[in-house]
Amino acid sequence: MDISEEKSATLIAEHDRTEAPKMTENTTAKQVADMKAEHATTVGKPLVDNAKMSMRGVDVFYGDKQAVFGVDLDIGENEVIAMIGPSGCGKSTFLRCLNRMNDTIEICQVKGEISLDGLNVYDPKLDVVPLRARVGMVFQKPNPFPKSIYENVAYGPKIHGLARRRSEMDEIVETSLQRAGLWEEVKDRLHQPGTGLSGGQQQRLCIARTIAVSPEVILMDEPCSALDPIATAKIEELIAELSQNFTIAIVTHSMQQAARVSHRTAYFHLGRLIEVNNTKKVFTTPDHELTEAYITGRFG
């Protein structure tokens, strides 16, 4: 991590302290911020040298409505990038573009260029299967398959042929569940349906399911939203561990979490990428006033 535990923690504490008093002004302040965002261009360092994925001029539309506006961004090799921003600003939409999950929404249209290791992701001739095997995704709403817990985790390795023998598979399942911090809770009920788990357990199951495939890039949409601090810590530890070999994009609402786990942070507002910078910088001296307003808990 770029930023020391200490500092980020302090920072967050400050933020927490400043948050409450300003709430009353938010409504109008937010409107002002929204107006500003509409004309904003990205500040900071959206581009990097060793880009694993790079996006150029990405626009996303739901029907007539545009949800993401001309985003340029690189995600570096073995980097953890956090995406933050107010609810509904287009984080999930943008994240889902990276492995073409938006294909499944009929009215959703993506424009611009997205590439993975130089490979054009939106090439119409591209096979999305290896793409999605390389770019895995944890969805915002946990969506376990109505199958057993074991089968949920084994599903990815099975379809991609990652395990030769049953024992290998067992191992993959166990390790994945362990890394997601779920193993202890479910080891006795591996063959019961994944849909009978608690909210947080389902979320961890979905994480385990995704990492079982060992994708090169992992997209996580609020992976810890239903988790308690301990489980969250476990997942953050996992992220740190994974980032040694893999590239991770994580959407989170917890700025503390962003600060803890990410190297760079991207701030979105109303579908526009406002600022990208080193996490440390974003949380200490943001370049853009909107970013500052957001991380300090006010607008305008």
Add this chain to the structure above:
Amino acid sequence: MDISEEKSATLIAEHDRTEAPKMTENTTAKQVADMKAEHATTVGKPLVDNAKMSMRGVDVFYGDKQAVFGVDLDIGENEVIAMIGPSGCGKSTFLRCLNRMNDTIEICQVKGEISLDGLNVYDPKLDVVPLRARVGMVFQKPNPFPKSIYENVAYGPKIHGLARRRSEMDEIVETSLQRAGLWEEVKDRLHQPGTGLSGGQQQRLCIARTIAVSPEVILMDEPCSALDPIATAKIEELIAELSQNFTIAIVTHSMQQAARVSHRTAYFHLGRLIEVNNTKKVFTTPDHELTEAYITGRFG
């Protein structure tokens, strides 16, 4: 609120700081904690004088598996009670008992006594409809109806006959959405499907939908899990406002949040209610070692 902003914030900062270093011990520490929890009895002050709802010896089973063990708890009139605890400890299960939502899960069995203003909630002759109108619920996974945003919010008032005229209904919808902090974002698309909203927007929609009925007791299962700090603040503000007239039980993983919004806090572990106390006390000088371990981010 019982606890001053300042203090809780500091406390949380401390907690955050202490969290990371202890992570490595967690696995075994947690096992130890779990063993302890199995023989724990509730400490603190589970009972109050002016109880709005009171639970006695509540056991919940999923099939053979017991998920909640003999919980005794009172929720006071106009009180905000927070329920915290590790993922899978039975918070949602317990919360869902309070308005008999567990009836819908075939294998789920509830034992013990639960009463609302002295009314036995589990009376077989009781009509659950007025009960659920009085005890509203926001679910952990946002589940908007596949109808328009407007209809989503108007549904409760409609079935309970809270609005006579269209204009009254419009007003209810607008106020509810405003109070949930969603109005600005959706006012132009009230007649588009609620399922086409972002995760956080859906969550706020579900909150708006619930408060539109003005239930006496509101059960909220992680209502802010998908929300950014600003939206969260808005909801917390809403909770504070509602607590003047209503009783609220909120499940949350964010101890900061629990500290900010609640008067009392209940800590669950492995299906057992370990400790209930004034929020301030829980977060400063917990009585039970497990509680302390949990809020300080370690176990044992």
Add this chain to the structure above:
Amino acid sequence: ARDSISIVGSSTVFPFSKVVAERFGRATKFKSPTVESTGTGGGFKQFCGGVGVNFPDMSNASRRIKQAELDNCKANGVTDIVEVLIGYDGIVIANSVKAKQMKLSRKDLFLALAKKVPNPSGGDTLVDNPYKTWKDVNPTLPAIKIEVLGPPPTSGTRDAFVELAMEGGCSQFSFIKAYKSSDKNRFKEVCHILREDGAFIEAGENDNLIVQKLNANPNALGIFGFSFLDQNADKVQASYVDGSLPTFDTIADGAYPVSRPLYFYVKKAHIGLIPGIEQFLAEFTSEKAWGDEGYLSEKGLIPLDEDRRATIAKRVKALDSLKSL
């Protein structure tokens, strides 16, 4: 309240009955009778169910009523029945016009279609039918596979065919004929049972389908009613049976051996109570309907001779009821 005549029964008589019903309905103030095609036996079952508005007034039959049916009628209070013979129907054996016309005898038919036939190598014993081609049966016939499409055992046409053609054929073997007096059951068993090894194909009751199947398969022969031959002369040709071809004249004068009488039966108890029965009977037995040049003959009914028509018409007018078989 029922204000129209209800007629049930044979599918063979159905086309004739409905012509009369329609003309009757259009020409008089009465409603057209409702004519149901239920099969002869099914018709009698309903007809003999009792007297009353819920039971039909008339039943068509492609054979005479059986004693058992008559008894059942009596048991249910249907005591007075008027029997009306209306004409004949020929059962033809035909093949596609694309094939050679066949000259068969009833004996050939029996040998080709019976389940058990006299041992070809002589003696008065019966063996399972060994014949594969028509030539095996009779050297003058062509060497094509025996393939005959005919009605199922539940059909009245099948009964008639078996009784007229098969029985006629098997009676030509004296030892079988001898059963007729000694062991009637045995006689029927030998003569009536058709082979089930695929040479005889039960093709359902739809004669048009048989015609079409013959058209598609020139090797096959089919058994069906005369009217279908009459209407499909461009597609199928009748075979000679015992030297005569089925035509109006040969059937009417009995030269063509495979023909059967057609009847209908009237419940006397309903006459006068259900409107129009008498008038309907009058229409049916009028010369313009069932006469030599009447509209029924257009439809393929083979008329009775003039004298019989006269006597029957007189009996109908007098409503003479059937005394016994």
Add this chain to the structure above:
Amino acid sequence: MNSTNSAEKPTTAELVERSLAKRRASEWRFKQMGRASVAVGIIALLILFTQIIGNGIGAFRQSFIHMEIEFDPDTLGMTEVNHEQLALANFDGIVRNGLRELFPEVKGRREKRELYSIASYGAGFKLRDMLAADPGLLGQRVSVKLLVDDDVDTYVKSLRAGDPYEDRISEAQRKRIDKLLESGALKLDFNTGFFTSADSAEPEQAGILGALLGSLFTLLVTGSLSFPIGVAAAIYLEEYAKRSRLTDFIEVNINNLAAVPSVIFGLLGLAIFLNFFNMPRSMPLVGGLVLTLMTLPTIIISSRAAIKAVPPSIREAALGMGASKMQMILQHVLPLAMPGMLTGAIIGMAQALGETAPLLMIGMVAFIAEVPAGITDPATVLPVQIFLWADSPERAFVERTSAAIMVLLAFLITMNTLAIWLRRRLERRW
């Protein structure tokens, strides 16, 4: 996993790549199989449609003879136009006179008879109706358009097809017809009678209206009973009934009822409606009731499947808002399940519309020359009409059979369109 000697271990991308070709191929095959399956269905439909239309299109045109007719009071035997005289008048006589005028050379009884047989026997009735409508015609000479006999019609149509069917018409008659055709007196025209009249023993006069209305009345009864009852039963079983041996039994029973041959439903109808309730035979009401019993399982099964497919979270959301069970069902489950239920209705009604066997038992396989006016009038239905015509000896019924099938399909498509339109509106994915 990358924990130990990750250098040796192939990366996911490599592993995926290994089997990718195979998976792609299988994906391609799968999709092509889907395409092929749809194609099979569509092609079968096309073949059947071309056959039906090819066979039946001819029935929509019909030969008419245009000729001069004199309403000669002497021949008619009328002195004034009133009901009694109309009923007794000899309209065939004036038709014959008209024909003789066209061919004055025809002599001899037999030949004349042949000549007269050009006109359908219905021609006289048509003239009678004309005169009844306009009594002033008596004694007038008018030119009229009359139906010709089915044999002539068949011959005329077969001439156009290039393969004349001559067997039922004599040489001399053919000459006359050819002459009429040349002069334009005999020509094909749109066959309105087919759509405005009931069944007839004469193909040229046979129409489909009686059976069409019969089907309409029958299906009105069936549709208005089986859909609500089926949906209600499905709701009860899915939402109210507790899982128990009894509900298992009911479920199995309903599935089993679907497998009961339809003719057995006819037996049941015979026993209950005709024998027990003493209802008359050949009645659309009874037919509708029997078909209701027959289609119920189809609708119940598909409705249950549709209800099962509604995600539980929707139910929870509704209940959590304080909706009662009935409200939850009526306001959430039902709208979401409606497309599937409508599919059941579409299929069930299609089956009911095409069913003959059970109607056999309750007297709807009948010749009914009058157009029914309500659900209690004797009537037959389209498939029965088709069945009866297909079994008729007259050649001219062949094309009418196919035409009737076309009418049935048109009826089916019209009936389904509403349901399909509704279903499309209600469909959504969540």
Add this chain to the structure above:
Amino acid sequence: MQALERACFFDLNARPNRLEYIIPPRGFMNSWVLIVLMAALCATIFVAGRSRSLNVATGVGGTRYLNSLPFYYGMLSALWAILPALVLVTLWKIFDGQIIEHIVISELPDDVVFEDASQRGLMLNQIYNIMNGQLSADAAPAYLADSVARLQALKAHADLLVAVLVVMMMVGLGGFAWWRINPQLRARAQVENVFQLVLLGCSSLAILTTIGIVMSVLWESLRFFHAVPITDFLFGLEWSPQTAIRKDQVAGSSSFGAVPLFAGTLLIAGIAMLVAVPTGLMSAIYLSEYAHKKVRAIVKPLLEVLAGIPTVVYGFFAAITVAPFIRDTAVSMGLDNYMAVTSESALAAGLVMGVMIIPFISSLSDDVINAVPQSLRDGALGLGATRSEVIRQVVIPAALPGIVGGVLLAVSRAIGETMIVVMAAGLAAKLTANPLDSVTTVTVQIVTLLVGDQEFDSPKTLAAFALGLMLFIVTLALNYVALHVVRKYREQYE
């Protein structure tokens, strides 16, 4: 035909008009008027109940303090009014004719006696026909004219009477319910109970039907088993009803063996399912998962037309086009040297039947597949599954109960189909597994035995009932198995 009898054909409306009683105009109180009246009253009572509840509510401080919504109070009052009235009208409609007829008959002169009910019925029919002008009154006895007038008067009065009764009852009971309205009245619960009872009634109809079916075949089946030993029927390998055609012959024990029929059913239904299940399922998958929305909107209804084409059409198609083609192909391949190749074949019937039942599977499956939540698909797609993998491994298992429902319906239809089999596979019961040979099915035999020329109590006819019963039992057993199999593999989403 005599001239006198030829009254005018198109003047059916000219009815005799000699009436002694004063009667209201005909049809004044006919069913439609009554129905409209009842509906109007019902609506009025609903509105009244609703507004009363609103009034009551103002007394206690608003609708919030009512037990239920005003709607339910209105509904409850309306139900009170309409339900008993409906029962009354139904009973009346069933029995009024009989009562009136009884009165008319009882007023006939004493010397008119009936031997049995059917004569009485005929006499009544005559009276009705005279009343409607279908029979001339001149030919009938004079006293009938009085009966006709009496009947007419009674009918009119009865209609009026029932109308008055119904109105009174509706007003009375509806009024009572209206009067009962108070804030504590559990109107919603009561309305919902009625709702649930109605639902229960509807689903028990299925049970009643089953009972009815069993009853209508059981008696005759027992008689059949009296004549033919049940073991011969169950295990006999030969089915040949022609040998048992005559009453005078002891039913040949070997000729009522049902095994070939069941084998034939299995063969044909099996072939049909081999065609329909893959095609139907794949079509459903293609339409719901791959095809463009517009394509689906057109193709799905088109496929559904397949289910509505009359079976005669399929029958002709199978018999005249498919069967000869199959035979010719088989012969040209020289298959006839090894096995029986006939122009009637199970294969032809099965293939065509398979096409007919495609929509049962395709449409029903399409609906349930469409109902699987998108989030499940997303889950699998996000892991890098190909579409076909998602469908096969996630969507289909989740949609399984519905799909099985469709398949069961299709199997059922295949078992129940007759026309195609009769026309294309023949009627010969052969015990063979050769699809090129002709076979027959249980249903076909039932139909031919039932509708053919028959004596009503020969074993031949009774066999139809026995077959029906057997089929019923066999399918029941199969359905039980299916139920448990589905339960086992069912995957409940969410």
